[in-house]
Amino acid sequence: xxxxxxxxxxxxxxxxxxxxxxxxxxxxxxxxxxxxxxxxxxxxxxxxxxxxxxxxxxxxxxxxxxxxxxxxxxxxxxxxxxxxxxxxxxxxxxxxxxxxxxxxxxxxxxxxxxxxxxxxxxxxxxxxxxxxxxxxxxxxxxxxxxxxxxxxxxxxxxxxxxxxxxxxxxxxxxxxxxxxxxxxxxxxxxxxxxxxxxxxxxxxxxxxxxxxxxxxxxxxxxxxxxxxxxxxxxxxxxxxxxxxxxxxxxxxxxxxxxxxxxxxxxxxxxxxxxxxxxxxxxxxxxxxxxxxxxxxxxxxxxxxxxxxxxxxxxxxxxxxxxxxxxxxxxxxxxxxxxxxxxxxxxxxxxxxxxxxxxxxxxxxxxxxxxxxxxxxxxxxxxxxxxxxxxxxxxxxxxxxxxxxxxxxxxxxxxxxxxxxxxxxxxxxxxxxxxxxxxxxxxxxxxxxxxxxxxxxxxxxxxxxxxxxxxxxxxxxxxxxxxxxxxxxxxxxxxxxxxxxxxxxxxxxxxxxxxxxxxxxxxxxxxxxxxxxxxxxxxxxxxxxxxxxxxxxxxxxxxxxxxxxxxxxxxxxxxxxxxxxxxxxxxxxxxxxxxxxxxxxxxxxxxxxxxxxxxxxxxxxxxxxxxxxxxxxxxxxxxxxxxxxxxxxxxxxxxxxxxxxxxxxxxxxxxxxxxxxxxxxxxxxxxxxxxxxxxxxxxxxxxxxxxxxxxxxxxxxxxxxxxxxxxxxxxxxxxxxxxxxxxxxxxxxxxxxxxxxxxxxxxxxxxxxxxxxxxxxxxxxxxxxxxxxxxxxxxxxxxxxxxxxxxxxxxxxxxxxxxxxxxxxxxxxxxxxxxxxxxxxxxxxxxxxxxxxxxxxxxxxxxxxxxxxxxxxxxxxxxxxxx
Numbered sequence: 055x056x057x058x059x060x061x062x063x064x065x066x067x068x069x070x071x072x073x074x075x076x077x078x079x080x081x082x083x084x085x086x087x088x089x090x091x092x093x094x095x096x097x098x099x100x101x102x103x104x105x106x107x108x109x110x111x112x113x114x115x116x117x118x119x120x121x122x123x124x125x126x127x128x129x130x131x132x133x134x135x136x137x138x139x140x141x142x143x144x145x146x147x148x149x150x151x152x153x154x155x156x157x158x159x160x161x162x163x164x165x166x167x168x169x170x171x172x173x174x175x176x177x178x179x180x181x182x183x184x185x186x187x188x189x190x191x192x193x194x195x196x197x198x199x200x201x202x203x204x205x206x207x208x209x210x211x212x213x214x215x216x217x218x219x220x221x222x223x224x225x226x227x228x229x230x231x232x233x234x235x236x237x238x239x240x241x242x243x244x245x246x247x248x249x250x251x252x253x254x255x256x257x258x259x260x261x262x263x264x265x266x267x268x269x270x271x272x273x274x275x276x277x278x279x280x281x282x283x284x285x286x287x288x289x290x291x292x293x294x295x296x297x298x299x300x301x302x303x304x305x306x307x308x309x310x311x312x313x314x315x316x317x318x319x320x321x322x323x324x325x326x327x328x329x330x331x332x333x334x335x336x337x338x339x340x341x342x343x344x345x346x347x348x349x350x351x352x353x354x355x356x357x358x359x360x361x362x363x364x365x366x367x368x369x370x371x372x373x374x375x376x377x378x379x380x381x382x383x384x385x386x387x388x389x390x391x392x393x394x395x396x397x398x399x400x401x402x403x404x405x406x407x408x409x410x411x412x413x414x415x416x417x418x419x420x421x422x423x424x425x426x427x428x429x430x431x432x433x434x435x436x437x438x439x440x441x442x443x444x445x446x447x448x449x450x451x452x453x454x455x456x457x458x459x460x461x462x463x464x465x466x467x468x469x470x471x472x473x474x475x476x477x478x479x480x481x482x483x484x485x486x487x488x489x490x491x492x493x494x495x496x497x498x499x500x501x502x503x504x505x506x507x508x509x510x511x512x513x514x515x516x517x518x519x520x521x522x523x524x525x526x527x528x529x530x531x532x533x534x535x536x537x538x539x540x541x542x543x544x545x546x547x548x549x550x551x552x553x554x555x556x557x558x559x560x561x562x563x564x565x566x567x568x569x570x571x572x573x574x575x576x577x578x579x580x581x582x583x584x585x586x587x588x589x590x591x592x593x594x595x596x597x598x599x600x601x602x603x604x605x606x607x608x609x610x611x612x613x614x615x616x617x618x619x620x621x622x623x624x625x626x627x628x629x630x631x632x633x634x635x636x637x638x639x640x641x642x643x644x645x646x647x648x649x650x651x652x653x654x655x656x657x658x659x660x661x662x663x664x665x666x667x668x669x670x671x672x673x674x675x676x677x678x679x680x681x682x683x684x685x686x687x688x689x690x691x692x693x694x695x696x697x698x699x700x701x702x703x704x705x706x707x708x709x710x711x712x713x714x715x716x717x718x719x720x721x722x723x724x725x726x727x728x729x730x731x732x733x734x735x736x737x738x739x740x741x742x743x744x745x746x747x748x749x750x751x752x753x754x755x756x757x758x759x760x761x762x763x764x765x766x767x768x769x770x771x772x773x774x775x776x777x778x779x780x781x782x783x784x785x786x787x788x789x790x791x792x793x794x795x796x797x798x799x800x801x802x803x804x805x806x807x808x809x810x811x812x813x814x815x816x817x818x819x820x821x822x823x824x825x826x827x828x829x830x831x832x833x834x835x836x837x838x839x840x841x842x843x844x845x846x847x848x849x850x851x852x853x854x855x856x857x858x859x860x861x862x863x864x865x866x867x868x869x870x871x872x873x874x875x876x877x878x879x880x881x882x883x884x885x886x887x888x889x890x891x892x893x894x895x896x897x898x899x900x901x902x903x904x905x906x907x908x909x910x911x912x913x914x915x916x917x918x919x920x921x922x923x924x925x926x927x928x929x930x931x932x933x934x935x936x
Contacts, residue, residue: 086111108180113596119815126190136461143462150434151466154427158470159809160820161423162512163477168416168813169508172409173341174499175402181321181498183260189220190400192711194393199736200228200640201660204350207342209390209693212378219367225352226251227340229642231635232332233598234759236789237293239306243789244293245598246307247333248283248342249324256284256318258357266301266316270339274315277344281312287320289335307336309787323497328353331492331802335801346555355397368394401494407889408810411571415817418568420516425561426824426831427466427520429554433835435459436550463521464514471513475501490798491805526554554835559872565818565825566876566885566909572811572818573901574884574894579811579891588699588733589637589743590675591796593628595770596636597777598791599760611751611869613784614667615686617762620780626768631670632750634757635663637735646698646746648706649716649723661702662735665717665757670747671697671730673763674796681713681728683738688727689751696724697747703729707743717746724748737803739892763796770795788869810890822912825872829916833865837924845929854925861924863916866910873906880905891928 086107093103111117144151179185192203205213205225214223226249233245237588253275256268264287274282285300294300304311318337325332343352358367371392378390431749436443444457479501485491486499527550599617601610614632621630635642643660647653664670668684679700688695696717703712703726715726732742750757762781766773774793781788801808844857883894894901 055901069521081203081860082111082117092924117838133461136458137465139410139458140462140465144465150430153501154430154466155473157423157426157469157824158467158516159473159477161420161474162467162516163473163474163481164416164817164820165420166474166478166505166509167481167485168413170478170483170499170501170505171496172413173502173504174510175405175493175495176409178504180327180398180401180495184357185260185398186396186896187221187357187360188259188397189358190397191223191354191371191392191396192395194391199643199660199662200353201350201641201643203353204228205352205354205390206348206350207346207352208355209378210352213374213392215370216374216378217367217370219358219362219370220356222253222254222258223354223356225340225354226255226328227345227351228353228867229351229640231598231640231759233789233791235307235336236600236787237305238305238309238787239760243600243787244793245789246289246335248307248336248338249334252340252352253339254353256322256336258355261322262319265298266314268316268318270315273339275339277341279341281307281310281338282315282339283307284316284318284337285314286318286324286335286337287322288333288601290317293335294462312338321498326495326497327397330494330496331805333489333491356394360441364394364396368392387442405493405806407887408686408806411887411890412810412813415568415571415814418564419817419821420512421519422561422564422568422821422824423554424519424563425557426828428523429557429561429828431459431463431520431524431833432527432550432554432557433831435527459525460518460521463524466516467513467517467520470511470516475506475509478505478907491809492802493806493809509723523553523557549837551836554832555868558825558868559875561825562869562872562909562913563876563879565821566873566905568814568818568821568881569905569908570815570876570880570884570902571887573905574887574891574896574898575807575811575814577898577901578890578892578894579807582738582807585734585738586731587637587738587800588676588731589796591800593767594674594763594765594796595773595793596761596763596796597774597781597793598789599632599762599781600785600788600791601759602787611686611689614750614760617781617784618667618669618886620784621762621764621777624773624776624780626766626773628765628767629669629673630762630764631673631858632667632760632762633670633674634750634760636667636761636763636796636799637674638737638803641736643744644720644746645718646696646702646706646744651706659744661746664745664747666747666751670763673765675733675765676733679729679731680711681726683728684747684749684751686751688749691752692723692750694719694722694752695710696728697728697730698726699730699732699742699745701732701742702744702746719746719748738800739804739807764793822908825909826912826916829865829868829913830919832868833861833917834920834923836864837861837920840924841927844924844927848927849929857925857927858918858921861921862914862917865913865921869910869913869917873909876909877902877906880918891916 089107089110090103093106150775156813182188191321210223230249232247235246235248236243237246240847253270261268268284273279290296300314304313324334371394375390375392427773482501486497618630641662642661646661647658668686671678684695696719707715712726712729717724733745734740734742735745770793888896
């Protein structure tokens with residue numbers, strides 16, 4: 055019989071075992087019947103005929119076993135036998151099984167979640183076809199926010215015409231504000247986030263439509279083009295009830311009928327790639343001719359031609375950009391260069407080190423879990439030494455005993471992995487729907503096939519890790535001695551005790567490393583929270599303001615004054631003002647220079663500009679260092695006024711008073727009337743740059759949209775209904791926007807660091823709990839071993855205090871070894887975290903000292919409980935029991 059046919063026959067036999075066993079029994083019975091009948095014919099009595107037949111057969115049971123061994127899958131039979139025995143064993147020890155499975159579920163579940171995050175953000179390619187050919191293109195110098203990371207329309211079109219490395223370019227308007235549109239026609243207007251994208255945006259990325267088309271025609275990209283829009287999947291589902299016939303229909307945005315030409319698939323999330331933490335609802339054509347004179351507007355992405363490398367494209371861009379011939383505002387072209395990044399690296403590369411640290415932290419958790427369970431299994435295996443000795447005496451080899459113990463550990467690990475997978479599903483769902491965390495691609499996180507494979511891998515590795523030590527230890531001991539019923543044999547002896555102590559020392563050391571890492575990150579985070587932002591976010595809130603006008607500066611000025619008068623009259627409102635841009639939100643920059651001075655091209659960085667109403671500095675909590683605030687009378691169209699920050703003042707007028715100096719702002723004159731303290735305009739960790747504040751009353755700088763900023767001691771949620779009602783009295787078209795605390799902007803900017811601190815902190819707390827359990831388990835085990843000794847000592851006069859002191863001293867010795875080893879390892883590892891720390895040294899002595907004391911205190915508590923129990927041992931009872 056060929057090997058294949060033999061294998062198929064064995065598989066067939068395995069699944070038809072009852073029938074084959076029945077056939078075998080019938081065959082054996084028939085054979086015996088013939089033999090008995092033949093013996094009877096020879097004149098034997100029935101009993102004698104049966105006995106001779108059985109003797110000739112040679113052993114019925116052996117024949118059955120031989121036959122069964124030649125068919126079926128013996129290894130699978132053995133495995134099933136081991137599994138059945140394992141489940142029976144664990145059912146007898148339900149408490150241990152539940153604890154072990156829960157610990158494993160936490161450890162494995164945490165690993166699955168972190169792997170899914172790392173896989174989504176770092177390992178998995180972007181969710182576009184041939185994503186490795188997508189390239190982010192931006193100027194090499196980007197010290198002034200989005201204005202220095204974008205290109206003008208003419209520059210993009212000229213580069214598009216002349217380059218040879220890219221098959222296509224695309225981009226979007228980088229200065230879109232969330233909630234800048236409103237959906238009308240269905241009662242109260244709904245705020246909508248809209249963004250202008252180039253006509254080939256989705257085509258270049260390779261996104262396929264759910265419905266309709268994802269490109270705009272040339273006619274639709276003209277100022278005279280009919281309004282059209284492409285909808286995101288969530289917006290189409292939420293606001294339009296997933297209308298399957300939406301293509302070609304018109305919906306009203308700000309009372310402008312707009313025809314829907316396409317719906318994006320559920321898999322595309324603009325914010326996940328380009329603006330983490332934001333949601334874009336509607337995509338409209340980028341009208342080139344309308345914004346051609348605005349300067350830098352386009353955030354650019356290119357797709358390389360097949361076979362062209364990033365280095366080749368970079369070399370061509372370096373040669374091409376200085377020679378591009380296009381019109382652009384004065385001062386912009388001087389800094390025009392091109393730095394190319396792989397789009398995936400640009401989106402998530404800055405998070406690489408943080409994610410690796412997070413992955414390492416959760417790996418430490420799994421190691422601590424394995425060490426903890428290994429310790430528990432050692433104690434359990436020692437208690438079962440008689441069982442193993444009996445099996446050994448009956449012929450079981452040491453390998454058979456090790457295999458049984460490994461089967462038990464793998465079963466526990468498998469059940470823990472299944473439960474951990476369930477926990478991970480919940481955690482991943484929660485993270486994917488956390489819009490407040492500004493991590494790229496986080497909304498795409500999911501448990502996929504890679505995560506399932508990873509789950510199987512770590513479950514097997516964990517099962518082997520915590521199962522191998524007890525298996526080898528119990529099989530290498532003197533199993534026959536266990537049958538003598540001595541205390542040492544039944545509890546595993548000194549070798550097992552030493553091994554358990556070593557495991558606890560390593561567990562404490564691993565927990566120390568984890569706690570030090572968490573402590574350093576937490577200390578850095580606290581330093582971030584302590585940073586002087588230059589404004590006071592608490593008790594301030596903002597709401598997007600809608601204008602139902604044609605943009606007439608005079609009418610808008612009147613409207614603004616009336617809005618502020620009405621809002622400030624609301625009980626609880628201390629002050630109110632308006633701005634077109636809030637700190638840590640949009641980061642547009644303009645040029646500013648001291649009038650009459652010559653600056654080399656590129657010498658002056660871009661300056662973050664905010665167009666504000668009088669009272670804004672007070673409403674947002676900024677500090678005016680010198681000069682005065684803007685007033686409604688600062689409306690001279692020939693000479694605007696400007697407030698600058700300290701950094702600008704020091705650079706443009708060093709050692710001089712900048713008040714009443716004339717600056718040039720975007721080519722227009724502006725008189726400096728005040729200087730404010732520097733403000734952190736992007737996040738608390740980035741140094742303050744150049745900032746200037748100009749008045750909404752100046753018609754040449756009039757903004758297109760505004761944020762109403764309110765300072766009040768009342769919570770934003772309490773104030774919101776009254777504020778919305780007041781705004782709707784003045785403008786019935788005011789959408790149902792939220793009055794959001796300014797603190798949310800600060801929290802959003804620091805959310806990546808907060809995310810990592812929380813996760814590493816949770817892992818560290820889990821590691822600490824496991825270490826405490828490990829210490830408690832070992833000391834309790836030691837007390838059990840020494841019950842007779844303790845009884846004798848107390849019979850000879852030792853006090854309860856003597857007993858407690860001895861056991862606690864033993865606990866602290868174990869803890870000190872672990873803490874010292876962990877501190878040394880932490881010193882080596884923490885240096886790798888330097889780039890993740892803020893205002894904190896990797897060798898921060900305060901952090902190390904606190905962690906060491908914390909671990910010592912936890913060890914003290916974990917050791918005190920068994921010490922207290924030991925001190926209450928009755929000497930006579932202890933001596934009788936042993």
